Amino acid sequence: MSKVEFNKETGPREVFCGLTSIVWLHRRMPDAFFLVVGSRTCAHLIQSAAGVMIFAEPRFGTAILEEKDLAGLADAHEELDRVVNDLISRRPEIKTLFLVGSCPSEVIKLDLATVAEKLNKRFLGKIKFVNYSGSGIETTFTQGEDGALKALIPLMEDSNEEKLLLVGTLANNVEDRFKKIFRNLGISNVESFPPRQSTELPKIGKNTKVLLTQPYLSDTVRDLKHRGCEIISAPFPLGIEGSTKWFLAAAKAFKISALKVHEIISPLISRAKLALESHKDILKGKRLFLLPESQLEISLARFLHNECEMDLIEIGTPYLNKDLMKEEINLLPDNTKIVEGQHVEKQLDRVREANPDLVVCGMGLANPLEAEGISTKWSIEMVFSPIHGIDQAADLAGLFSKPLRRNQILTSKTLVTN
Amino acid sequence: MELTLWTYEGPPHVGAMRIASSMKDIHYVLHAPQGDTYADLLFTMIERRGQRPPVTYTTFQARDLGGDTAELVKKNIKEAVERFKPKTLLVGESCTAELIQDQPGALAKGMGFDMPIVNLELPAYSKKENWGASETFYQLTRTLLKEKVGSSEKISPLRWKELGRRPKVNILGPSLLGFRCRDDVIEIQRILSEQGIDTNVVAPLGANPNDIERLIDAEINICLYQEIAEASCEWLKRNFGMEYTNTIPIGIKNTIEFINEVHNKLDLPLTNKKELEHKSKLPWYSKSVDSNYLTGKRVFIFGDGTHAIAAAKIAKDELGFEVVGIGTYSREMARQVRATAKELNVEALITNNYLEVEDAMKKAAPELVLGTQMERHSAKRLGIPCAVISTPMHVQDVPARYSPQMGWEGANVIFDDWVHPLMMGLEEHLIDMFKHDFEFVDGHQSHLGHTATKTKDLINSDNKKDNNPKEGIIWTESGRAELTKVPFFVRGKVKTNTEKYAILRGIPEISDETLYDAKAYFS
Numbered sequence: 051m052s053k054v055e056f057n058k059e060t061g062p063r064e065v066f067c068g069l070t071s072i073v074w075l076h077r078r079m080p081d082a083f084f085l086v087v088g089s090r091t092c093a094h095l096i097q098s099a100a101g102v103m104i105f106a107e108p109r110f111g112t113a114i115l116e117e118k119d120l121a122g123l124a125d126a127h128e129e130l131d132r133v134v135n136d137l138i139s140r141r142p143e144i145k146t147l148f149l150v151g152s153c154p155s156e157v158i159k160l161d162l163a164t165v166a167e168k169l170n171k172r173f174l175g176k177i178k179f180v181n182y183s184g185s186g187i188e189t190t191f192t193q194g195e196d197g198a199l200k201a202l203i204p205l206m207e208d209s210n211e212e213k214l215l216l217v218g219t220l221a222n223n224v225e226d227r228f229k230k231i232f233r234n235l236g237i238s239n240v241e242s243f244p245p246r247q248s249t250e251l252p253k254i255g256k257n258t259k260v261l262l263t264q265p266y267l268s269d270t271v272r273d274l275k276h277r278g279c280e281i282i283s284a285p286f287p288l289g290i291e292g293s294t295k296w297f298l299a300a301a302k303a304f305k306i307s308a309l310k311v312h313e314i315i316s317p318l319i320s321r322a323k324l325a326l327e328s329h330k331d332i333l334k335g336k337r338l339f340l341l342p343e344s345q346l347e348i349s350l351a352r353f354l355h356n357e358c359e360m361d362l363i364e365i366g367t368p369y370l371n372k373d374l375m376k377e378e379i380n381l382l383p384d385n386t387k388i389v390e391g392q393h394v395e396k397q398l399d400r401v402r403e404a405n406p407d408l409v410v411c412g413m414g415l416a417n418p419l420e421a422e423g424i425s426t427k428w429s430i431e432m433v434f435s436p437i438h439g440i441d442q443a444a445d446l447a448g449l450f451s452k453p454l455r456r457n458q459i460l461t462s463k464t465l466v467t468n
Numbered sequence: 469m470e471l472t473l474w475t476y477e478g479p480p481h482v483g484a485m486r487i488a489s490s491m492k493d494i495h496y497v498l499h500a501p502q503g504d505t506y507a508d509l510l511f512t513m514i515e516r517r518g519q520r521p522p523v524t525y526t527t528f529q530a531r532d533l534g535g536d537t538a539e540l541v542k543k544n545i546k547e548a549v550e551r552f553k554p555k556t557l558l559v560g561e562s563c564t565a566e567l568i569q570d571q572p573g574a575l576a577k578g579m580g581f582d583m584p585i586v587n588l589e590l591p592a593y594s595k596k597e598n599w600g601a602s603e604t605f606y607q608l609t610r611t612l613l614k615e616k617v618g619s620s621e622k623i624s625p626l627r628w629k630e631l632g633r634r635p636k637v638n639i640l641g642p643s644l645l646g647f648r649c650r651d652d653v654i655e656i657q658r659i660l661s662e663q664g665i666d667t668n669v670v671a672p673l674g675a676n677p678n679d680i681e682r683l684i685d686a687e688i689n690i691c692l693y694q695e696i697a698e699a700s701c702e703w704l705k706r707n708f709g710m711e712y713t714n715t716i717p718i719g720i721k722n723t724i725e726f727i728n729e730v731h732n733k734l735d736l737p738l739t740n741k742k743e744l745e746h747k748s749k750l751p752w753y754s755k756s757v758d759s760n761y762l763t764g765k766r767v768f769i770f771g772d773g774t775h776a777i778a779a780a781k782i783a784k785d786e787l788g789f790e791v792v793g794i795g796t797y798s799r800e801m802a803r804q805v806r807a808t809a810k811e812l813n814v815e816a817l818i819t820n821n822y823l824e825v826e827d828a829m830k831k832a833a834p835e836l837v838l839g840t841q842m843e844r845h846s847a848k849r850l851g852i853p854c855a856v857i858s859t860p861m862h863v864q865d866v867p868a869r870y871s872p873q874m875g876w877e878g879a880n881v882i883f884d885d886w887v888h889p890l891m892m893g894l895e896e897h898l899i900d901m902f903k904h905d906f907e908f909v910d911g912h913q914s915h916l917g918h919t920a921t922k923t924k925d926l927i928n929s930d931n932k933k934d935n936n937p938k939e940g941i942i943w944t945e946s947g948r949a950e951l952t953k954v955p956f957f958v959r960g961k962v963k964t965n966t967e968k969y970a971i972l973r974g975i976p977e978i979s980d981e982t983l984y985d986a987k988a989y990f991s
Contacts, residue, residue, distance in 0.1 A: 062544060063527045067503025087469075089563035089592060094478040095506045111473040117593045119469055120567070129469035136471055153501045153564035156530065186503025187530040187564065395524075395551060414508030414520065421518025 053384045056370075061393025064412055065343050065368050066099060066430075067186030069152060071194030073100040074433055075244065076109040078219045081145040082248040084110040085137065086184070087130060087160060088152030099430070109144075111137065115154055126158075130165055144177060146248035148198060151183035178205060178248075190368040192266040192345050192433065195219060199244060199270040202251060203277065209253030213239040214300060215279065217271075218264030221436035222246065228287075228439060231297065234314045237304050254279055259303045261296065263287060263438060265378070266345040268371045285377040286438075288346070289353035290322050293440045295377070318440045325444030326357065329451040333358040336407035336454060339400075342366035342392050343412045343429035350410065350432065352381050358447050362386055363404045366397060408454060425453040474822050474842060476797035476860055480590035480600025481562045482507050487604040487696075488558055489521040490643045490672040494608075495554035497545050499537075499572040500562035502527045514863050515644055524548040526565070526572075533568065541572045542579060549581060556612065556677040557581065558604065560588030584677065586611045598695040598772070598798055601643060605672055606699040612680040613707075622709030625687045625733050635734045636668040636686040640712075641697030643672050647775060647859050649693070651872035656692065656717060659875050663727060663739055672696075684708050688733050692716070692874075693774055695798060717874045718778035719786055719882070720750055747876040750883045754787055762887070768793040768834035770817065770825050770843050771858025773801020775873070777808045779838050779857050782882060784812065793817065793832040795825065797840075822846065833964055836890060841865065851960065853889035941970055943978045950980035965990050 069092055072084040086092045093112035100108070113133040119126040130149075138144060147169075149162045162181035169179040182197035183189065189197060199217070214237050216228065225242055232240045241252040252258075256278035262271065265286050275281060284299035285292045294315060301311045338360045340347040347367045354360040362383070370390040372379070379388075389397070394415075401409060401424070409419055409426045416426040427450055437446040481498060488496040489511050498504070505525050511517045526544045528537050549557065559576040573587025586607050590600045628635040639656060642649035650673065657667050668686035669679045683689075683704065689712040691701045701712035711733050717726035724744055731738055738744075745751060753759060767789045769779050773796050783789040795817025796805045802818045809816035817828050826846040829837060837847040837854040841862040847854035856865050857873075872878040943951070947966075954962045962983070969986035970978050 061527070061547075062525050063502040064505045064508065065502050066506060067501070069503060070506075090472075090475060090477075090479040090596065091481075091504060091563050091592070093472045093475045094482065095503060097474055098506055098510060108473060111471060112475075114470045114472050115593060116469060117591070120593060126469070133469050133471045153503065154567060157533070157564055157567045185530075186501040187528065187533070190502065395547075412505075412509075414505060414512055417512040417516060417518055418520045 054379055054382055055385060055387045057387065057389045059389050059391045059393045059396065061391075061396065063190075063368075063392045064341075064394040064414055065392065066191040066412065067095070067153075068184035068189030068191065068194030068197060069096055069150065069186070070099045070191055070430075071184060071198065072096055072110045072150065074219055075195060075198055078244050078246065079146070079248040080109065080246075081143065082109065082148060083137065083141060083144045083146070084148045084150055085134070086110070086112040086150045086152055087155045087162060088112055088115065088150075089154045090114055092152045092154075115158075120158060126160055127165055130160075131169070134169060138173075138177065146178045146180065148201070149179060149181040150194075150198075151181065151185055153185045153187050156183060156185045156187060180205065190345075191343055191429075192264070193369070195264070196267045196269050199267060200273050202244070202248075203254075203270070203273045206251045206277070207253045208255050208277075210255045210257050211239065211253070212257040213241055213252070213259070214304070215252055215254065215258050215260045215274075216240065216242045217260050217262050217274070218267055219244055219433075220263055220438060224436045224438045224442065227441055231314065231318075232300070235297070235301055235304075235311060236306055237300065256280075259300070261300050262374070264346075265349060265371075265374055266369075268374060271374065283377060285352070285381060286346075286349045288349045288438060288446060289357045289443045290319055290326075290440050291356055291381065292349060292353060292378075293438070293443070294319065315440060322440045322443045326447055329444060329447035330358050332451040332454050332458075333360050333447065335359065335361065337361045337363055337404070338450075339363045339404060339406040339409045340365045340367075341397060341401075341409060341411040341415065341429075342368040342389070343410075344432055345369065346429070346432050347410065348375055348378050348382070348388065351386070352378055353443075353446065354450060355383055356381060357443070358450070360408075360450075363406050364389055364397075364400065366390075366392060368392065408450060410450075425457045427453055472820075476820050476822070476840065476842070477597035478507070478510075479563060479592050480595045480597060480603070481560055481588075481592065482510070483597040483600025483602070484558065484560055484588055484590060484604040485511075485521050485523055486597075486601045486643045486645050487608065487672045488523060489517075490674070492674070492676040493555040494522060494558060494677065495548055495552045496521075496523045496558040496560065497526070497541075497548050497572065497576070498523055498560055498562060499526045499528070499541050499565035499570060501529070501564050504562045504564075511644060514861065515866055516863065517644070522552065522554070524552075528565070537565075537568060538570045538575060541570055541575055545572070545576050545579060549583075555583060556608070557583060557585045558588055558608070559585060560590060561592075563592035566592050584611050599800060601696045602699050602800075605640075605643075605696055606703060608672075608677075609680055609683065609700045610703060612677055613683065613704075616681075616684060617707045620684070620708070623684060623687065624709075625711050626735055627687050628734070634664055634666050635688075635736060636666045637730070637734075638668050638683050638686045638689045639670045639692055640689050640701060641691060641693030641695075642670065643693075643696055645859065645861075646673075646693060646696070647772070647857070647861060647865070648871055648873045648878075649673055651870055652692065652874040652878065654870070655872040655875035655877050656690070659717075659723070659727065660730070663731070664736065665730065665734070684710070686710070688712060688730070690730070694804075695772060695774060695801065716774055716778055718775070718878060719782035720745070720748055720876075720879050721785055722778060722781060723748075723875050723879065748879040750786060750879040753883050759787075759887075762890075763788050765789045765836055765890070766792045766832070766834040767836045767838055768829050768832050769857070770795045770797075770829075770837075770839040772796060773798045773805055775858040777801075777804055778873075780808050780812060782879075783838070783886075786879075787883075787886070789836070792834050793828055795819065795828065826850075833961055836886065838886065855886045855889050857885075941967055941976065941978060946980040947978040947983055950983050962987075 166179040166181045180201040182201040184194040229240050258279040260279045261282045282299050282303045284296045287293040287296040347365050351365045365388045419426050488494050511521050559573045576585050642653050689701045691697045691712045704710040713729050715726040715729045717723040767783050769776050776796050780791050791812045794809050797820045806816040822842045838857045840858050844854045871881050966983050966986040
């Protein structure tokens, strides 16, 4: 392991909570609905994080707790029952309903598991009810997906069939690309979790080999292990390096030679390297500061340093699972500073002191930093954009080169700011 | 419990953030879990602000709950005070913190700081954003002026005469995330200044705590946005005798009435009464021949109370529209909106369910919707033009240009903003004259883009989806053929009217003749 410097920090944070995962999960599984049991703040939060639900009625909503619900818990259960009935009569196409716990529902100890269980009995065979917590007192941003996937595992049937299971939400086109490449490698039985339809859950068992596509799935991984699945240890498929090692790890687990892997992916690599050049020209030597939010920070830093030659100042991450991140951390340069947790004010002091060329951060901080003359990139874009795989390496680099290019165009030629 | 798919207003602590962020030298310590920091992006993204809101979140986590969250609150208050050195500290809690009952305001007051501390108690489970903003502004005003209550006599609106200076007023209510508030303030200050009236304090937007203490230097208050300022204006009236204005200067008539109200209160003669009506282009633009097409255009209005009521008046009296629906999500303003609706002979829609608004909009079949960003989406689905007149808004409703809603320039802006989504006069005349041209066959794109629906889709979709009284009505071949000949941009209305007529008369099948009968009946 490289000599990475680990630090922990506590204090006020500037990070989305797990509820926000809903905004990509509802797009991944269009037959599912996410019902947050929470407050007006929760409703306002997911609405604001999603911008606005544009053309159609969204597949998420909030059962807003009111004062009378807080008075007696038995009532809250009945109320929730009524709200679910309303929702289902309005949206008969729902196949899976996630009851999502929030900060207030956790604090008043609303038992969503029992509610889900009762509803499952009532709607047997028609709709499946699962529950998980996306509350901000327990989860950050992407950890909501971990909770949602973990909740689905008990619904997955057993199978001893040998298969490769890709775990973590991917963009459809990326998923299709991966499946094609695995087929070329000789791994044809590849499934995804979460699937594109909530009802098409993959079957799992002792011959299921799990390859993670996202780094924030600690609880899901643990439960998959309990079901006998084998977890393939690999870095994450971001950039050429990460993706190559990811494919190699999968091939090894399926006893496919490394030579075969190189044969299949080397044309992709040359193409991607070519595409990366123009972005590298901009990114090379630029100094990068990553604030914690998506938990993709370590993988992104690895890619931006190793393949785009950026200098790393500090990598913030809301939570660090050293075991899952082992392969990634090994690829980081010596003396990389990783800070787990956050004290947003102190961290911003360090940002100002370091005066980086680019900061990766949440949306609330982006414009204030831009106003201080520091280019930024929103973390949330990484979870909405297709960034995984060799074919997407240049697109991923493009997300970071664009703000710098824009900054060059505007400040050097046309505009005087401030 | 209330099922919500979208909400017009945020929680009350977001209202408090609007006040804190609007002002200077104020800091707000908010006892809240980490996810609540999302509220920052409302200011930094929608308003494109270059500063973070002056808010410190305590960011408590589940593991803190077993321990001492009160200590965490105190630690954060101490750090925030040391770092930001505010002149006044607001302390409050979000919905989750309310449940754990740490009483952060009381804790802060016990910490021995030498500055006013406002303890905000905003019941998150029963109140909403505008109420929170109003309450925060009220508590702040009360706290900062508390010691002066009773120290002076009632403030007479005529005091400026005794003091031998120009009259001074306060402009109260504009805030961040309000609809075009910054520009409204500039416009209103300009209008007052032209009339020889000085602005003492604008608050909360741009004010600091010292300014709040100076509120009583003015003769009267201008309550510019009732949602936010009425409670404070009422308190200032009760305790200092300060009068406040009721007219909201949106539209020509209201602006004139507003100026008159201010003058009457101050006993100040109007300096340029005759010129007033020529200050804005709206009256002439509205009378110009090109605007003939606006006659009786049916509009549907939904938004906050202040803007919805003003919009109804402008629509009816200044643009010659017919208001076919009006409503608000703001329950605090329900009474006033109901009164306006009654004058217009329509039923007021008081709801915070956007789907109900969409339904009402569909039933009213307007030619223009004036609403919030949500109504813009709903109107798009229905293929109806829409202009945004109220919060909640989108980044595009915070334009770079000067774009007030109030006063003379506001009236100009409103004329353009409302009329541009419609097909313009000459354009509409020409289309009417050339409606049999090949250009207007099905599939030709209007400026409404893909939303102009084809006849077949209209008929099919209605037959499939709607469970309303239209069920059972059949369009015959000849009826369908005739409907296709109607220009696409009025086809939906013709179809609805014809069906309405058929139901009324108990006609089960709609032929070409039925269509003409209906046309005659409704004309």
